[in-house]
Amino acid sequence: MRLERIDAIFNFEKGTLQSTKCEAGQFDFITASKEWKSHSTFTHEKEALVIAVAASGSLGRTHYVNGKFIASDLCFILTPKSEYEKTISLAFYHFVFNGLKEDIVKRCATGTAKQAINQQNFASYRIPYFEPVEQDRMALRLKAAFESQESLDTEIDHQQALLTKLKQAILQEAIQGKLTADWRATHPKVEPADHLLRRIKAGKARLIATKKLRPEKPLPEITQAEIPFEIPKDWAWCRIGDVCKISSGKGFEKNEYSESGVRLFQIANVSIGETSWDTTVRVPSSYLAAHPDLQLQSGDLVMALNRPLLGRKLKVAILSELDVPAVLYQRVGRFDMFERSLIPWLFAYLTSDCFSGWLYDQIKGVNIPFVNQSKVHTHLFPLPPLAEQAAIVERVEALMTTCRALEAEIEHARTHATQLLQTVLKEAFAS
Secondary structure (H helix, E strand, O other), X not given: OEEEEHHHHEEEEEOXXXXXXXXXXXXXEEOOOOOOEEEOOXXXXXXXXXXXXXXXHHOOOEEEEEEEEEEEOOEEEEEEOHHHOOOOOHHHHHHHHHHOHHHHHHHHEEOOOOOEEOHHHHHHOEEEEOOHHHHHHHHHHHHHHHHHHHHHHHHHHHHHHHHHHHHHHHHHHHHOOOOOHHHHHHOOOOOOHHHHHHHHHHHHHHHHHXXXXXXXXXXXXXXXXXXOOOOOOOXXXXXXXXXXXXXXXXXXXXXXXXXOOEEEEOHHHEOOOOEOOOOOEEEOOHHHHHOHHHEOOOOOEEEEOEOOEEOOEEOEEEOOOOOOOEEEEOOEEEEEEOOHHHHHHHHHHHOOHXXXXXXXXXXXXXXXXXOOHHHHHHOEEEEOOHHHHHHHHHHHHHHHHHHHHHHHHHHHHHHHHHHHHHHHHHHHHHO
């Protein structure tokens, strides 16, 4: 066995078809994902390897194909150079490339927010070259190792999918009041939610009267046809705009940035259920005086307004403790609550499939998905009594803590399975 540059052994070219232009047909369409699609035409009729070079979740994945196919423009197509055509088994090197996937990505990928395998780095990457007799000897062993890994991955993915469904079931039971049915039985004399709603509306009217809040178009009356599910008798249906308004930040030019001062809270700082300052941009502290309405507080509820979803999960979070002042940047929204104690409950609702599924339907197919704040304001929202909100949030958090522990176990199992495969590969490449 010796090490050779990839471009010394293989020819490679870029795939041509964008996924959005795929037309289902009789030929294989090889993409970055694990599952293949089909297309109405083909560009190649041969044996080849297809490696994903520009798809975050599947970066470095290699497919083996033999026949008529077309490849995604996010992939490279590899074929042996003429002098290696009789000595390279692509079926075998399919296992080699997948075995080296993590190292290839580590050494060849560039970019931060969106990584891609750099063509020059990939061309110069050195892979083990095995003589044909060695390839035959190792093929069965590697095949068995990858099949075992795939079986473990399938089971782990299944467990992860079940856990995801469990978490959404918990949230659905929470927003329908089923999670606290026993709590209501032991707390029959709480203030009904419609009393809370009247107080909130009265407070909103006072803000408008004192010109601290701009008057807005009245929200439409709720009709019976809109109501998606039944809620307990002491709860009330309202619209999100009844309990808050969404503020969005101001844009700043790059020449306004500074090395010290207040931090800008950007889309990069909010993820699914958490905020982070790993990416930090600052502007002079004078902006606080100029834009006091944009200053953030610990505990604020914030959401990405552009590209708000990762899959079907919403990028929304409650802002963690602030050690220095921060201001809201453009394309990020803050839910300005008329009753701040509602924040944990609204956060729970926004993370449910009921809201994120609705939002997904609103923005799918849009080139640059964004949140229509007016539509969010009119979105229907179940409001429990304040005391019950606290009980629900406490139970949800306890159940989610258990789910996170299960997730950690699943990830540990995935890591262990990967380590076992890497051990087999190291032994095979060293022998």
